[in-house]
Amino acid sequence: MTTPSELDPKPATEATRLANAQVLRDLPFDDTFDFELISRGLVAPLIDGGLVKGDKGQFIFSYDAYGFADGEAPDTVNPSLWRQATLMGKGGGLFKLADRLYQVIGQDLSNTTIIEGDTGLIIGDTLMSAETAALALELYYQHRPKVPVKAIIFTHSHGDHFGGVKGFVTDEEIESGAVKVYAPDSFTEEAISENVLAGAAMTRRGMYMYGSFLRPGPQGQVSGGLGLSTSHGTSTFAVPTDVITEPVHEEVIDGVRVTFMLAPGTEAPSEMLFYLPDFKALGSAEDVTHTMHNLYTLRGAKTRDAKAWSHYVRLAMELFPDVEIIFAQHHWPTWDNDKILKLMSDQADLYKYLHDQTLRLANKGLTPVEIADQIEVPDAIGKQWYNRGYYGSLSHNVKAIYTFYLGWFDGVPAHLNPHPPVENGKRYVEAVGGPDALLTKGKQAFDDGDYRWAAELVNHLVFADPSNQKARELLADTYEQLGYQAENGTWRNFYLVGAMELRHPLAPMPSNNPTGPAVVAVMPLEQMLDFWAVRLDGPKAADVDLSLRFVLSDTADNVLVTVCNGVLNYDTDKADASAALTLTLTRAVFNEVYLGTTSLTESIKAGTAKAVGDQSELETFISLLEDFDLWFDIVTP
Secondary structure, eight states: OOOHHHHSOOOOOHHHHHHHHHHHHHSOTTOOHHHHHTTTTEEEOOGGGGOEEOTTSOEEEOSGGGTTOOSSOOTTSOHHHHHHHHHHHHOOEEEEEETTEEEEESSSSSOEEEEEOSSSEEEEOOOSOHHHHHHHHHHHHHHSOOOOEEEEEOOBSSGGGTTTGGGTOOHHHHHTTSSEEEEETTHHHHHHHTTSTTHHHHHHHHHHHTTTTSOBSTTSBOOOSSSSOOOOSOOOOOOOSEEEOSSEEEEEETTEEEEEEEOTTSSSSSBEEEEETTTTEEEOTTTSOSSOOOSSOTTOOOOOOHHHHHHHHHHHHHHOTTOOEEEOSSSOOEESHHHHHHHHHHHHHHHHHHHHHHHHHHTTTOOHHHHHHHOOOOHHHHTSGGGSOSSSOHHHHHHHHHHHHHOSOOSOGGGTSOOOHHHHHHHHHHHHTSHHHHHHHHHHHHHTTOHHHHHHHHHHHHHHOTTOHHHHHHHHHHHHHHHHHOSSHHHHHHHHHHHHHHHSOOOOOOOOOSSOHHHHTTSOHHHHHHHHHHHBOTTTTTTOOEEEEEEETTTTEEEEEEEETTEEEEESSOTTSOOSEEEEEOHHHHHHHHHTSSOHHHHHHHTSEEEEEOTHHHHHHHHHBOOOOTTOOSSOO
């Protein structure tokens, strides 16, 4: 029988203590320059330690929860990651970067930038949640004149940079023209598509990546590497009023000169940097930060272009050579031209080195796993603190580059058609001599400190028999030590959440649509139908042949939806084609149906949707759509 202590976090093993002690010898911990930067320009700390609660008292965010990171690293945290967490945990508040240029740092995973125009404020990125954004603006107003927001700049299409927009401005202010919203080309399309078709999978994996269920602390969540943690408030959206389409574009916004530089395909498909020539300050979006960034995010997304990333950083150096301040939408600013240009050059070289050397070794026949294990970044750039792998890692970035060019297949025939994990696990267990024999070998690998091998071995047994409690406990202990050794914040979170779920299986919880109402309100109808196509149970629909017409009475949208051969297709150009059933409703009602807050059947009964034709077609259609459970298993089958 498992005792409570066996389910609790364990201390670091001797192997982990030695591995983390080696980090102290390998890296330049005597370089304390970043600790000078994090306090420069501090105006005031965050309000209430950055604690944010919702209108019903629900927890949204806390900065002070991460104040434990200080002093010498404990054995259970990689000292390099501890250093990064200490910097982020001590550098929160309202900061003055220059006259008329401020940032609120630490109020969310990301930062917000506040530029003082002639008559109001220009906001560079708006945090992740409306609640954290509102508190950031309140902090600014406590120490600066309370003038209105005149413009919003979205640097790129990730939710932690636009989700808090309604904490700064209202829809009415944007619609009236009182507030302009600037964003890079394709921003709306990319922001919406980011979490739609694979939204459930990305959301669930994001829980692992950001350690959503881990307690902050030396044996739990330390940080996400890019920021301390994500907020859990209301995600909002605003459609840009001004879309930047030229590679380099100059604007005067409320008397402030702004030069936009597009950087598509870097950290986001739609991204731009902006330069303030009167301040000699560069907003580097998320392309120059104090970490090696992701070329692939562990929550899942399209792979990023390392070569383009390096190119655009160097282009910014060419366009803005007189820069004296660089501020990203994460971490802390850097001052002084020489230091900034070195930071930018070193990061450009980092991404290009990984790119070029990955392809060099791929062209010599090495597989992605072999390349990731072989590449070492030169110390001149690799041991710079801002190039350490707190968010991206050398290992998963190298694999991302390989995949970007060559796809998932490594060329080894044995990897073309392997058995799925459960069947593979059963065969491994049998080959090794049964569960006890595999457990013995796994425990020996654990005792030897070979946690990578222990994880691979015991994972086979857990997938072969998830009820094997000894296997679950050993795999949890193994993941835990891997997490304790990880320099990368998201790796640590993945390992520790995996350990937690092996010890404490999740109870079923309600699942919500991962795409919020603010995004759905502006989502093209075609994307909503694309998601329905993904929800269609193809095998169940294989012999079904049906047609439905949706008429949105307030937008003039008229779309024919058909199901045949297990495939959902739609056509917006066949207004005269016959359909077995026609449904007429408003876009608002359609949005509610999409979000799951109502159903088509309920809408017909309530009179908010009108049905003409064979309503059995609707019943059949609804029966074919699957609802995705966000709480699917990851560390067990």
